Amino acid sequence: MQKGVNSSMAFEGSIEDFGVADVLQLVNSQAKTGVLTFHYRKEIISLGFENGMISSAFHNRKGVLKPIGDYLILTGKISREEFSKFENIAKRRGVPIVDILVENAVLTKEDLEKIIEFKIQEVVDELFTWKKGEYKFRLGDRLYSKSKYSVFVNPQFLILEGMRRIDEWPKIKKAIPDPKIVFSKKKKPDITVEIGEQEKIILNLLDGKRAVEDIVETCGLGKFRTYHALYNLLDGGIIEKSTQVIKPKRRQKRLVALSTQNIIGIISWFLAILFLLTNLALSVYKRPFYKKYVLNYKKTSVHIKNYNDKKIEEAMEAYRILTGGNGSISELEKTGWFK
The missing domain is CATH 1.10.10 (Arc Repressor Mutant, subunit A)
Known part of the structure; x- marks a missing residue:
C-alpha cells in the first residue's frame, strides 16, 4: 500500500502491496524527475528518472551485475591498463569515467548509449526477481548529476521485457x-x-x-x-x-628448500623427542637409569628412625616397671600401649 502520496509526487511503500511494474508505471505516467530506490535487507537498487523516462540505474550488490568498466574490459572493448589510465584521469578531474572514454574516442556516444541502456535493462531485470522489499521516490534527485551523457529508456518497454523474462526464467533455470x-x-x-x-x-x-x-x-x-x-x-x-566438470582451482603447494643446517636441526629435535618418549615408556616397567642419582625423599630419615626406636625402648621400660611384664612389642600391642 502506498504511503505519503502528495502533490509533489514523493511517495513510498512496499512492493508486496504495490508491485514493481505498478510503481514504474506510476512515475512514468506522471512524467516526473527524481530517484526511485528499492531496498531489501542490505540490497539496494536505484533508478534515475528524467520526465518519466529511466536515465540511469544503480545496484549495490557485488557479483550480480558487472560495473561498466568490467563490462568493457571483459568484452574486449578496452584493456585493463588503458582503463586504469583513463580512470585516474577521471578521478583527477572529478568526472565520470565514461566521459573520459568518449573524449578519447575509446567509445562513441552511440556506443555508450547502447551500453547504458543494456545496463539499465540488467538492473530492472534483477529488480523484477524481487518478491519483497520497500521503495521510495525522491522528487528532484539525480543519480549521476555530473555526467554529460545520458539516455532515456521508456519504462513501458522495460516492464514488458521484464515480465516476459520472469515468465521464461523457471524453464531456463531448470534446463x-x-x-x-x-x-x-x-x-x-x-x-x-x-x-x-x-x-x-x-x-x-x-x-x-x-x-x-x-x-x-x-x-x-x-x-x-x-x-x-x-x-x-x-x-x-x-x-x-559436456562431460567436463569445472572444479575450483587448487592452490599449488610450495616446495621449501632445506639447507644442511636445517636438516641437522630437524633430526636433532626428532631424536630428542624420541629419547623422551622412550624413557617415558620404560618408566612404566622399571626405574629409569638416571633415577639412581636422584635423592629419594620418600625414604625415612636416619634421625627419625633413631628417635622412634628410642621412644619404643622408653615405652617398653615403662611397661615393665608399671605392670611387671616382660615388655615385648607384641605384649604392648595386645594391651593397647602400641597401635
Whole structure:
C-alpha cells in the first residue's frame, strides 16, 4: 500500500502491496524527475528518472551485475591498463569515467548509449526477481548529476521485457541449473530452429571448456540473454552438456628448500623427542637409569628412625616397671600401649 502520496509526487511503500511494474508505471505516467530506490535487507537498487523516462540505474550488490568498466574490459572493448589510465584521469578531474572514454574516442556516444541502456535493462531485470522489499521516490534527485551523457529508456518497454523474462526464467533455470555447467557444440546437430544473432554470438564462444558463468562475463549480452540463448541452442539440438566438470582451482603447494643446517636441526629435535618418549615408556616397567642419582625423599630419615626406636625402648621400660611384664612389642600391642 502506498504511503505519503502528495502533490509533489514523493511517495513510498512496499512492493508486496504495490508491485514493481505498478510503481514504474506510476512515475512514468506522471512524467516526473527524481530517484526511485528499492531496498531489501542490505540490497539496494536505484533508478534515475528524467520526465518519466529511466536515465540511469544503480545496484549495490557485488557479483550480480558487472560495473561498466568490467563490462568493457571483459568484452574486449578496452584493456585493463588503458582503463586504469583513463580512470585516474577521471578521478583527477572529478568526472565520470565514461566521459573520459568518449573524449578519447575509446567509445562513441552511440556506443555508450547502447551500453547504458543494456545496463539499465540488467538492473530492472534483477529488480523484477524481487518478491519483497520497500521503495521510495525522491522528487528532484539525480543519480549521476555530473555526467554529460545520458539516455532515456521508456519504462513501458522495460516492464514488458521484464515480465516476459520472469515468465521464461523457471524453464531456463531448470534446463541450466548450475552456472558451472560446460556446453559444447554437437558434431552433427539436428537444427530445428533458426539461429538468431545472440545465439550466434554464444555459439562462437562455446569451446567445451568455458562454463556458463564465464560466457556470461565475456559475451556482453548479460545474464538473462546469455541463458536464454543457451536454452534456445540446447532446446534446438545444436549444443549439449559436456562431460567436463569445472572444479575450483587448487592452490599449488610450495616446495621449501632445506639447507644442511636445517636438516641437522630437524633430526636433532626428532631424536630428542624420541629419547623422551622412550624413557617415558620404560618408566612404566622399571626405574629409569638416571633415577639412581636422584635423592629419594620418600625414604625415612636416619634421625627419625633413631628417635622412634628410642621412644619404643622408653615405652617398653615403662611397661615393665608399671605392670611387671616382660615388655615385648607384641605384649604392648595386645594391651593397647602400641597401635
